[in-house]
Amino acid sequence: MxxxxxxxxxxxxxxxxxxxxxxxxxxxxxxxxxxxxxxxxxxxxxxxxxxxxxxxxxxxxxxxxxxxxxxxxxxxxxxxxxxxxxxxxxxxxxxxxxxxxxxxxxxxxxxxxxxxxxxxxxxxxxxxxxxxxxxxxxxxxxxxxxxxxxxxxxxxxxxxxxxxxxxxxxxxxxxxxxxxxxxxxxxxxxxxxxxxxxxxxxxxxxxxxxxxxxxxxxxxxxxxxxxxxxxxxxxxxxxxxxxxxxxxxxxxxxxxxxIDVMFPVIQRAEELTGKKYGAQHDDDVRLRVVADHVRSSMMLINDGVTPGNEARGYVLRRLLRRAVRSMRLLGFEDRALPELMPVSRDRMAETYTDLLANWERISTVAYAEEDAFRQTLKAGTQIFDLATSEVKKSGGTQLSGDRAFALHDTYGFPIDLTLEMAAEQGLSVDEVGFRRLMAEQRERAKADAKAKKGTHQDARAYREVADSMGQKVEFTGYTEVVSEGAVRGIVVGGAVVPTASAGEEVELVLDRTPFYAEGGGQLADQGVIQLDTGAVVEVYDVQSPIVGLIVHKVRVLEGEVSVGTHAQGRVDTERRLSISRAHTATHMVHKAFREALGETATQAGSENAPGRFRFDFSATGAVPQSVMADVEARVNDLVLADLAVEAEYMSQAEAVRSGAMALFGEKYGDQVRVISVGDWARELCGGTHTPRSSHLGVVKLLGESSIGSGVRRVEALVGADAYRFLAREHVLVAQLSEALKVRPEQLPERVHDLVEKLRTAEKEIEKVRVGQLLAAGGELAAGATDVAGVKLVAHRVDGAGGGDVRTLALDVRGRLPQGQAGAVVVIGAADGKVSVVAAVNDEGRARGISANELVRAVGPIVGGKGGGKDDIAQGGGTDASRLDEALAVVQAEVARMASA
The missing domain is CATH 3.30.930.10 (Bira Bifunctional Protein; Domain 2)
Structure with a gap:
């Protein structure tokens, strides 16, 4: 069966x-x-x-x-x-x-x-x-x-x-x-x-x-x-x-x-690796990991998760990387997921047909993560090689637990590979130390989870109000911004109360309301509720803590509020219209990005606020500026087309057949509301919208950025906010045009020319400055002091940074007399930071002079530290008031070393 x-x-x-x-x-x-x-x-x-x-x-x-x-x-x-x-x-x-x-x-x-x-x-x-x-x-x-x-x-x-x-x-x-x-x-x-x-x-x-x-x-x-x-x-x-x-x-x-939905993946892995399931325990474990993690990852991506470094994204990343790692441990080092995941898709698609519809997005996300992990393995191998070489150089035979943990936690390098590669190098790994650090990390995670656990909202008061009403709150806000109703419940501190007085902040329930409760990325309405008794309350937030109940968070400004009182709710119209424009614009931008980037550019979050919105979507890399410009132009063309924005109610199945998009993680009922912008964009949505696209006025994309692996964020302005932004941009362009005496369309070329000239000038200035600095090198070498038979130059340079100090020290060392022991210490101070460089020639090192020890001696005096090799070392500090004292210590240290 x-x-x-x-x-x-x-x-x-x-x-x-x-x-x-x-x-x-x-x-x-x-x-x-x-x-x-x-x-x-x-x-x-x-x-x-x-x-x-x-x-x-x-x-x-x-x-x-x-x-x-x-x-x-x-x-x-x-x-x-x-x-x-x-x-x-x-x-x-x-x-x-x-x-x-x-x-x-x-x-x-x-x-x-x-x-x-x-x-x-x-x-x-x-x-x-x-x-x-x-x-x-x-x-x-x-x-x-x-x-x-x-x-x-x-x-x-x-x-x-x-x-x-x-x-x-x-x-x-x-x-x-x-x-x-x-x-x-x-x-x-x-x-x-x-x-x-x-x-x-x-x-x-x-x-x-x-x-x-x-x-x-x-x-x-x-x-x-x-x-x-x-x-x-x-x-x-x-x-x-x-x-x-x-x-x-x-x-x-x-x-x-x-079973039939999992074993085909193991069979394909057998073909790729040459291993045989049932022949060897460790290989069986790895093959089972592959079968499980490939399927799990595919189902997570299908439901909207993208790889990341936190929470759900981190779990998905671990699953994908463990699957790839297991294939590597089985001997297969090529790209594995393109070979395995389609097998799992074909077995699961009989039940979950959306796997086929979403396959382009699923495969793009999964394969990109495998490619990134392969790069991580490459980088991690370099870090591993450095760690093992240090162990061998010190005569050790074991890689420490903290190094293994750092490879795992910081670089994403799996402990299995660390163990395997260490064995190849003839080294063991402190697994006990590694497991202890892993356990400590898990305990921290558990403590964090425990601190967050139990945050289920106590819904008893809301349930009591809902039960007393016997019906859902009627939301009228799709068609009106002023509604008549009656107070049906007042909640304070999780308890139902009969009244509320001026100055109190309470939660108010009406049987009918025009106020939109925050949800679907749209911010809540604000406004006022006027009661027949003369009481006035300010609505500053609206939420829906349980299905069917709309709760107004209010401040009682005047009078007393009582259950049963007739009330009139008035939404802040300007705020509502501004938010509605942003919400409609989000739908349009979503559709335009999917046209430009493909079906994988699926919304991963949004916030629709007055006059502005942010829109998150799946993407494997930065969006080219040309695509941003095309999307903005496409949306504004459709704004001018004055498309009708309409809402329809239908079953979920009907909505999907009509081409409407449903967003991941959103909860929809049997009957859904579909918002259409003309016959172009269709999406399941419970928010408020403008009646026509032309009401948006103009949409201006401000830019895009990464907010996590595989997720990009676009921020934009709509309507009057977009107009004001463009007006400010216009004034700025006019001012620049006037200052540079060119037409606006010539500004980019003119600014580019100025930047290039500035860069050229900076390079010339740098050449002159370095030349002046090095010109002093000959005089400093010629004036070297004889300290116990060692030619010493100890010099301070005010206004010089670390690079200049190093350049001068090396130059002076090269000018010291041939065949004589010599040492150079240059100390510079710039912007409150002290830089120290010591350089010693071969003859000086033969006399026992160490650049490393000179810098270590100077470090504490200038409020810092440093070190390096015997021939050259450098350091720094923060106390520029003791530079002369530091130079005196240099002379004493050279005398001590030379006489030892």
Missing amino acids: DTADVRRRFTAHFEAAGHTVVPSAPLLLDDPNLLFVNAGMVPFKPYFLGQETPPYARATSVQKCIRTPDIEDVGKTTRHGTFFEMCGNFSFGDYFKEGAIELAWDLVTKPVADGGFGLEESRLWPSILHGDDEALALWMKVTGLPSERIVKLGPKENYWSMGVPGPGGPCSEILYDRGPEFGPDGEFTTTDRIAMPTELEDRYLEIWNLVFMQDELSAVRSKEDFDIAGSLPKKNIDTGMGLERVAYLLQGKANMYE
């Missing part, structure tokens, strides 16, 4: 049982606790937390997931992968334990011919939370199994929570006995285990986890240490069945890497 069939059977089973089939959410969701969706229930968290009302009582999904804590262990076990798919069924206050158990047991045991998985009941072992007698009785009732066939495990295994106060509950697992070849025999008869022995995890494989969400947790200190405040008012079901695990059981494979 192929993996796609397992997926189809799962959703069909639950759809037949009255569940709404919910498509997989993107791997990126707006959640403060998560980099990626890491479990099937994540898209449903707002329902479980009470932040949103679920639109269905039962749901089922097959959710894309990424888990990253153990990336370095991928491939070492056969159970875990980075990317996986979680099949789940969910009940929101509908059926509970008995229904969940019945539905799961029916699917796994039902014959294949009847749409089930046909697993043998004799191999299935349910587990429960130790002490959950209700679940025990239900499992016995549904399955007919005796108590001793149902394993009792502790809270570490069988209690679930989100790690923060909120819902939680006991779990039941369905375990599959793979047979004695996968673990000790006869070890599972004791069912009161509390913990699952590690040696049995491969044999008794968990394929499904059923969470019975019944408790309200008031404190969660760890997975096994929490307080239960009471029962949830509505009990929920959340289950997760590992698609890959069930697939490899049903396909008769030993692990997830050998």
Whole structure:
């Protein structure tokens, strides 16, 4: 049974049982606790937390997931992968334990011919939370199994929570006995285990986890240490069945890497490297890493992630580089991803057809990262060679842990390669030190994550207001900027209150509002709300903390605000129009860049503010100035074309068929709003826009820059702000034209000529200055002082920097009498900085004079340090008040060395 069939059977089973089939959410969701969706229930968290009302009582999904804590262990076990798919069924206050158990047991045991998985009941072992007698009785009732066939495990295994106060509950697992070849025999008869022995995890494989969400947790200190405040008012079901695990059981494979959607990548890697899967453990691990990471990277890029040095981008970069590195360790040093990723695409595209549509962007990003990593390996090898040569020169046999860590952390040089190359040089690596530094880095990351964890907004007050209203807030702002409504809720400090007085800052909810809540890159509206009682509030921000609720953050300027009072909301029209122009311009610029650079130039973020916007998009390098000019001209031509800007409502499927773009990471409902600029640009969008393109007036791109690997940012002005900018530019051009006595179109050539003349003049001045400096060299050499038989020149040059000081010192040394011991120390001071250079000839070094020791002696006097070799050394400092004292020390040091 192929993996796609397992997926189809799962959703069909639950759809037949009255569940709404919910498509997989993107791997990126707006959640403060998560980099990626890491479990099937994540898209449903707002329902479980009470932040949103679920639109269905039962749901089922097959959710894309990424888990990253153990990336370095991928491939070492056969159970875990980075990317996986979680099949789940969910009940929101509908059926509970008995229904969940019945539905799961029916699917796994039902014959294949009847749409089930046909697993043998004799191999299935349910587990429960130790002490959950209700679940025990239900499992016995549904399955007919005796108590001793149902394993009792502790809270570490069988209690679930989100790690923060909120819902939680006991779990039941369905375990599959793979047979004695996968673990000790006869070890599972004791069912009161509390913990699952590690040696049995491969044999008794968990394929499904059923969470019975019944408790309200008031404190969660760890997975096994929490307080239960009471029962949830509505009990929920959340289950997760590992698609890959069930697939490899049903396909008769030993692990997830050998299933139909993954093993073809291993086969291609075998062809490229000449290695054979199953022949050698280390090679098997590397081949599994390749299969997992290639697929994971492809799915991440498809959902909008680009490689970078932080957060999601860093995870993707690690995955791509580990895949490339593993191929190198397998003996393949050519470009690997162009050979491997298309294989993974072809296997996954049956389900995820957008892989084909987005392939140009996916492959461009992935292959560019591999090319960059190959350069990193080249540079890292040079750093490695320097480090090993220093170790050998000092007589050592081991590369230190901190050097190995620096290669890994600073230069991106993998420890595996460091170990391999060190062995080739006959050196070992302090792995203990390296692992300690890696552990310290992980602990810092965990502490940072823990500090950020638990930032789920307490939505209880908003939920209370929403429930009291019984309906969503009606947003009228698409068609009007003034609306009549009534106050339906007041929130202060997370609590619902009946009134608010002058001087207070509160959150206000109206049943109807024209104020746009910040979202989709568009800043919130501002304005005022006037109440019938005479009270006036200033609206300075608008947010939507839960779906369907629009919350105005306000200052009460006059009077008292009470729930139930009639109100009139008035949006700051100039601000709204200015923001709307910016938002429409963003859509147009997005489309123009995709025309100019290709479909890979996909929006990666934006901010639409009054009169200006910033637009981030995927690109592998800097955008040429000619492209910037073409995009700006294209957009302004379409501004003049006076295209109609229209909004339509349709299903997501209809929107995609119509050519509308959906942005990565954005959350869309079943019905979506599509904004069209003529028949040219179409995009899913909930923001406000101008009615016609001509209302933009003019769009001026200010420039573009990099904000991370593979992402560029364009900033621009729109409308009056763009006009004022161009007006200032015009005045500046006029002033320059007047000053240089040329026409405006001649300015570039004139300025270029002036710059070239200035450069030529600077070079001539530099020649004269250096000539004057060196002219003094002969006099200084001729006036050298005899110190214990050594010709010494100790000289200060005020106004000279480091380069001049070095030039003079070397020149004077070359002019000293041949055959005589000589030393030169020149000290310069310029702009508060002191430069010291010492130079000693061969005869001087034979007498024991060391340039390095002279500079080290002078350094502390001038407030600095330095060093070098015996023939030439240099240093610097910050104290220019003691230069004469430093020169005296030079003379004393030369006398001491010469007499030693």
